[in-house]
Amino acid sequence: MSREVIVARTAGFCFGVERAVDQVYEQIGLVEQGKASGPIYTYGPIIHNEEVVGDLAKRGVTVLETEEDLKALPPGQGTVIIRSHGVSRHIYDILEERGVAVVDATCPFVKKIHRIVDEHSRAGEAVVIIGNASHPEVEGIRGWGNRDTKVVENEAEAEDFNLSEGQKLCIVSQTTFNYNKFKELVEKFSKKGYDSSVLNTICNATQERQVEAARIASQVEAMIVIGGRHSSNTQKLYEICLKECKNTFYIQTLGDLDPDSVSSVRSVGITAGASTPKKIIEEVHTRMAEQSFAELLKEEEESTKPIRTGEIVTGQVIEVSKDEIILSIAGNKSEGVITRDEYSNDNNVDLTTKVQVGDEMEAKVIKLNDGVGMVSLSYKRMAADRGNRRLEEAFENQEVLTAKVTQVLDGGLSVEVEGARVFIPASLVSDSYEKDLSKYAGQDIEFIITEFNPKRRRIIGDRKALLVAQKAKMKEELFSRIQPGDVTDGVVKNVTDFGAFIDLGGADGLLHISEMSWGRVENPKKVFKTGEQVRVLIKDIQGEKIALSLKFPEANPWVTAAERYAAGNIVVGRVARMTDFGAFIELEPGVDALLHVSQISREHVEKPSDVLRIGQEIEARVVDFNENDHKISLSIKALMGGGQERMEDSDVADVDINNY
Known part of the structure; x- marks a missing residue:
């Protein structure tokens, strides 16, 4: 007999459960590789599925059931993994006190409820959690509230609820609660006239799963619901499907299914709770139909997926940790995750410093997860794509x-x-x-x-x-406006033994050592430093060569030297250098005079260095001043009286003081 089999697209692990299970197996791998130390614990079964929990136990994972178990842990040893249901605030305090490593696998949607309850409780409001009071998720949520935080599961409890006068009320829900039942209970509270805020915190995946399960159950002759015996969301799926299809079966594994119960039906629907591995769903489907589970899943994805790989989507941040961001994708009921590696090339970036809950951001779809609408996203790839388009445009233009x-x-x-x-x-x-x-x-x-x-x-x-282009333009502009005789500013670019190269803003000019001062410069490197700003005179331009000078005409000491150094004047100077025939006396920078050896003393002097030293200050009389040749002759002997007051021509013949 040909039988139609419909498998719910949303069947199986939800994002939070899949994430938690993956983190346990990841921790096992780290211990096996020697990158982390054991033992490994989970606080409560990681999911309500005996098959998965059994496999983890074989791999060395121990389940801690109570707070006393936590308090009994050896200090600083092992790793405790918090399951997707989440825990109360004080559980974190116990773990911190024990000093053990903690891997927090709390579902981001549950974390969101923790934050809501914490904020409203701190504001002094009463909080009502609509859900099952004995469910671990609800117990954890309640642990973030205060004494006015209550759990309501049915109409009777809603009727019995009373609020203190003037107090505000906040209503949230267990993530896996039945949506229609949630609306009915909210209506009960609204009739009481409280000043209340209602936050529908039922997980999108849960709502989708329940709506899809009801739709399929209404179309088939038999409905199979797969999940753990203690799974709250699977129990709710069973109740929903039973209302639509009286021939509904609740099983944990394929072995629980009685083949005879569905042997005569022509259509079968299959759904599964959030803690059900796909392997079990596949086994049930394979038994029900010849068509493979993979083919069916592919068909379902192709016919129902609302977004495509490579697409840019916009989403709101609903949870952020150091290493991942969870987005609720706008215009779609799917959620997406951006890992640290897909946010930035910086492996050390803390994502909590980059985005906050409530922020809107765009990302690129890189993978569509099957069954739960969870999408792998990339922020850095989206940015890189946009950047590449920007670069291509810049390249072309x-x-x-x-x-x-x-x-x-x-x-x-x-x-x-x-x-x-x-x-x-x-x-x-x-x-x-x-x-x-x-x-x-x-x-x-x-x-x-x-x-x-x-x-x-x-x-x-x-x-x-x-x-290069900028300097060429500056060079052209520079040569168009300068000419010999101009005074301009520049920056010392390089200093050598023979001079300094000055950057004039477009071209370099050479300031030769002989043009650095009206006086004598022994070493340019003692006068100028690279980067120093100087004002220079453009002495000459030959093609692209620019000769510079610091011998400004108005500062030429020989312009007024005739009056100061007229013959007969007594002057004071410094011994600058000496030769065998005399000493050169610097009267001022740029003005040197010759003191012939015969004019040093009335006594015979063999050579100047016998009685004088470099740097010594002497007093002498000017005995000759030649303005045209810039030559001045001095005599100390003339100050002594009774001696020559003027040197003989033979004493200064062929002596050019500028060459010494």
């Missing part, structure tokens, strides 16, 4: 971009534009060789894109081309 240097690499710089990376090779960073690029770290720099090939991950930036 040769647009100048500005971005911050995020990394200094051995071979160049890495910058980021709207989430997309650009590499600037060291040879294209500057128009001159730079051995150390670390100075660019964290700086905003300008560049153009010269190669764009995202498939090969080659997006190359060029800063050098901009600098």
Whole structure:
């Protein structure tokens, strides 16, 4: 007999359960690899499914049932995993006191309820949790409230509830509670006229599962509900399906199903609670029909999925931890997760510092999870895609971009534009060789894109081309406005033994050592420092060569020297240098005079160094002043009286003081 089999798309693990189970197996793997130390515990069974809990027990996972079990743990040893149901606030205190490692696998949707109850209780409001008071999720939720936090499961308890006068009321729900029953109980409270806020905290996956189960049950001759015996959400599914189909069966595994009970039916529906592994669902489906579970699941996905891989979606942050963000996707009842790796390239980023609950954000769909509407999302891939489009546009238009240097690499710089990376090779960073690029770290720099090939991950930036073009323009502007005789400002770029190169803003000029002062300069490096600003005179321009000078005409000491150093004047000077025939005396910077050896003393002096020393200050009389040749002759002997007051021509013949 041909039989139609309908498997609920939402059957099986919900996001929170799947996440919790995965975290237990992940912890087992870490211990087996020696990356974490055991033992491993779960506070309560990780899910209400004996098959899964049994397998975990074989792998060495111990279930702790009570607070006393927690308090008895050896201090600082092992890891405790908090299951998806969540726990009360004081359980965290016990775990902290024991000093054990904690892996918090609480479902983000349950965490949201904890936060709501905590906030409203702290505000002095009464809180009603609609749900089963003995369910571990509800026990945990209640542990975040105060003495005015109550649990209501049925109409009688709602009728008996009374609120203190003037007190506000907040109503939340167990995530797996029946939605229609929740609405009925909320109506009871609304009739009491309380100042209340109602927050429907039933999980979207739970609502979808219940609605779909009711729809399928109304269309088939027999309905099979699969789940653990202690699973609250599976029990509710059974109750919902039983109302629509009297021939409804509640089983935990395939072995619980009596084949004869469905042997004569022509259509069968299958759904499963949030704690039911897909393997069990597949086994039941395979028994009911020839068509494979995988084929059916594929058909269901293709016909019902509302979003596509690669699509950009908008969502609201409903939960955030250090390493993942949970989004409620707008316009869709699905939830999505962004892991730290899919948010940023920074492996140490704390996501709680980047987004907050309630924020809206966009992300790219990278994987559609089956059965529960949970979607794997990526923020960094979305940003990179947009950044790549931006870079492609800039590449085509040769647009100048500005971005911050995020990394200094051995071979160049890495910058980021709207989430997309650009590499600037060291040879294209500057128009001159730079051995150390670390100075660019964290700086905003300008560049153009010269190669764009995202498939090969080659997006190359060029800063050098901009600098070369900029300097060429500055050079052209500089030569168009300067001419010999101009005075301009510049910056010392390099100092050598023979002079200094001055950056004039577009071209360099040479300030030769002979042009650095009206006086004598022995070492340019003692006069100038790289980066120093100077005002210079443009002495000459030959093609692209610019000769500079600091010998400003108005500062030429020889302009007024005739009056100060007229013959007969007594002057004071410093011994600057000496030769065998005399000493050169600096009267002021740029004005030197010759003291011939014969004019040093009335006594015979063999050579000046016998009686004088460099730097010594002496007093002498000017015996000759030659303004045209810039020559001055001095005599100490003339001050002694009775001696020559004027040197003989033979004493100064062929002596050019400027050459000594």
